[in-house]
Amino acid sequence: xxxxxxxxxxxxxxxxxxxxxxxxxxxxxxxxxxxxxxxxxxxxxxxxxxxxxxxxxxxxxxxxxxxxxxxxxxxxxxxxxxxxxxxxxxxxxxxxxxxxxxxxxxxxxxxxxxxxxxxxxxxxxxxxxxxxxxxxxxxxxxxxxxxxxxxxxxxxxxxxxxxxxxxxxxxxxxxxxxxxxxxxxxxxxxxxxxxxxxxxxxxxxxxxxxxxxxxxxxxxxxxxxxxxxxxxxxxxxxxxxxxxxxxxxxxxxxxxxxxxxxxxxxxxxxxxxxxxxxxxxxxxxxxxxxxxxxxxxxxxxxxxxxxxxxxxxxxxxxxxxxxxxxxxxxxxxxxxxxxxxxxxxxxxxxxxxxxxxxxxxxxxxxxxxxxxxxxxxxxxxxxxxxxxxxxxxxxxxxxxxxxxxxxxxxxxxxxxxxxxxxxxxxxxxxxxxxxxxxxxxxxxxxxxxxxxxxxxxxxxxxxxxxxxx
Numbered sequence: 381x382x383x384x385x386x387x388x389x390x391x392x393x394x395x396x397x398x399x400x401x402x403x404x405x406x407x408x409x410x411x412x413x414x415x416x417x418x419x420x421x422x423x424x425x426x427x428x429x430x431x432x433x434x435x436x437x438x439x440x441x442x443x444x445x446x447x448x449x450x451x452x453x454x455x456x457x458x459x460x461x462x463x464x465x466x467x468x469x470x471x472x473x474x475x476x477x478x479x480x481x482x483x484x485x486x487x488x489x490x491x492x493x494x495x496x497x498x499x500x501x502x503x504x505x506x507x508x509x510x511x512x513x514x515x516x517x518x519x520x521x522x523x524x525x526x527x528x529x530x531x532x533x534x535x536x537x538x539x540x541x542x543x544x545x546x547x548x549x550x551x552x553x554x555x556x557x558x559x560x561x562x563x564x565x566x567x568x569x570x571x572x573x574x575x576x577x578x579x580x581x582x583x584x585x586x587x588x589x590x591x592x593x594x595x596x597x598x599x600x601x602x603x604x605x606x607x608x609x610x611x612x613x614x615x616x617x618x619x620x621x622x623x624x625x626x627x628x629x630x631x632x633x634x635x636x637x638x639x640x641x642x643x644x645x646x647x648x649x650x651x652x653x654x655x656x657x658x659x660x661x662x663x664x665x666x667x668x669x670x671x672x673x674x675x676x677x678x679x680x681x682x683x684x685x686x687x688x689x690x691x692x693x694x695x696x697x698x699x700x701x702x703x704x705x706x707x708x709x710x711x712x713x714x715x716x717x718x719x720x721x722x723x724x725x726x727x728x729x730x731x732x733x734x735x736x737x738x739x740x741x742x743x744x745x746x747x748x749x750x751x752x753x754x755x756x757x758x759x760x761x762x763x764x765x766x767x768x769x770x771x772x773x774x775x776x777x778x779x780x781x782x783x784x785x786x787x788x789x790x791x792x793x794x795x796x797x798x799x800x801x802x803x804x805x806x807x808x809x810x811x812x813x814x815x816x817x818x819x820x821x822x823x824x825x826x827x828x829x830x831x832x833x834x835x836x837x838x839x840x841x842x843x844x845x846x847x848x849x
Contacts, residue, residue, distance in 0.1 A: 411545070412616035418609050419543050419552060419620060425598055426536055426556035429497050432591045433532060434563035436504050439571045439587055440522065443580040462807055463674050463741035478785050483531065484777040488604040489539035492531050494595050499528035501591025508581040533557075533784065537768060538777030542605045545623040547708050549769055550717070550762045554700025557761060561693030565686040629774040629841050638839030644771045645779060647831040651722060651764040652783040654824020655757070657790035658729050661817035662688075662753050665798050669736075669810050674743040687747075688754035695758025703762035714770055715834030718763050722832075725760030726825035729753040730818035737811035764828050771833055772840035 414420055484492045503525045510521040536556060544552045571583045603609040606617045639645060703721055706712040732753040739745045768779040794817070801816075802809040 410619070411548075412613070412619040417616055418606065418612040419545075419548070419616065420555075422539070422543055422602055423552045423555040425594075425602060426493075426539075427559035427562075428594055429493065429598060430532070430536075430557060430559035431563035431566070432559075432587065432594050433497055433500060433529060434560040435567035435587050436500050436525070436591060437529070438564050438567050439504075439583045440507070443571060443575055443583045463743075478778070478781040484535040484538035489535040489537075489777065490598070490602050490604045493535035493539070494598045494602075496528040496531045496535065497591055497598075498595040500525045501588045501595065503528070504584050504591065505588035507584040507588075534777040534781040537780040539604065541628070541769060541773040541776045542624070543620065544769065545620055546627070546714075546770075547623075548704060549766055550700045550703035550707075552700075553766045553769070554696045554703075554761050557765075558693050558696040558700075561689045561696065561758075564689040565693060568686045568689075624773065626841070627773050627836050631774075634775065634778065635839050638837075639772075639775065639778070639782075642771070642837060642839065643831050644767075644833040644837060645782070647828045647833075648764050648767050648779070649783045649786050651726070651760075651824045651828035651832075652787040653789065654820045654827075655726055655760055655764070656787040657794055657824075658726070658733060658753075658817050658821040659757065660791050660794045661798070661814065662729065662733060662750060662757075665795060665813065665817075669746075669813075672805055673807060673810060674741055674746055688751045691751050691755030692758040695755045696761045699759050699762045713834060715832060718767050718770065718832060718834055719829045720763075721759045721761075722763030722828050723825050725757050725763050726821045726828075728756030728759065730821040730825075732756070733814050733821075734818045737807070737814035740807070764832065767832060767834075771835070771837050773836065774840055 412419075503521050506521060507518070510517045540549070540553055540556075567587070574580075574583050574586065603612075606612055606620045609617070699721060703717050706717050707714060732749045736746055736749045736753075739749070768776040768783070772779055797816075798813045801813050
């Protein structure tokens, strides 16, 4: 088994050569200051953008209570009687597909991400009108919002390919994407307060306007590359550009054949697919289990609904800092860090997912296990989730689009399979569901550990000479 730390002699080619941000012999520029830097301003603005995006996603679930007739109730005749009644986190779908990544590589991540969130915000403003026009109109409107949301993550990945120095990727990416988790945490109780003290329509007006204001700031402050940024310091520009030198490709044509034949890419695909299977089981099926078996609905408690997301947000931020610290200060190789964080972020949730099936009727433990599992999943944000940028910075948006396309499958098939495996809605049947999800997650973690890489692949470079980062 290979050591996690690189020896001074660099005997292991892969482990010893994927840590430096520059090619051997290239002049290294000392890291530019963090405070008031253009790259961290980008991360903060992206954080705000994903905060708004996910707030726009979950506000409907809260406002829907006041939107529908209070006399209308939805019941599930399959509710189990195994546990006594007590007196589910919001389903969040990741619908980012290949076209988003390809478009980002052509028109630029700044414009695509900005328009994606702007479109979602504008459609949100029209939600009250769509609700008055009927269910069909509302469904169509929310589907259009989904199209705008679908391009955001690939677009952001495309931007970071030009902005994130290799040894700061974990920090910068986790800061920007952690906005999604905090957006869920804040918008759940805030939407409820607005509905209670004002009117449900203001939920959509408020978040929609905030999204438009964010778009204006985004287009004014952000640039696609450091070279085109108007206020970046010369020192920071030189630092970013030199750290990415010889990592980016000048090829005009996307090497689709090489991309699709790349085993390191498929390692990310398998990990992403497996992680999302557990993710959807935790955040979609486990609440169903708690409602139908344990007869306890967490959505009645706004704090418990937001707690798993808060844990994941905090874990993402801390893991981003820790991952880059291990690489810079403790001399861990890139691939070692990606493997470690992926294993913890996938095996950990699997363990608590299985445990959730064997707790009997203890709903307090179910909430605790849900929170711990979701929190541990935050480790993966510094693992396979950003490995696209390690192996192919120039095509990171496209690669994320590919992996996310496969990662949407669990959200569609998982609930169907779970329902088919639980005809009588017994605890034993649900134990099978949880064990299958956990096994898939563990398999994905092992597959990624065996076949992932931490260096830029030769097909991702115009000169086809691989560079280790």
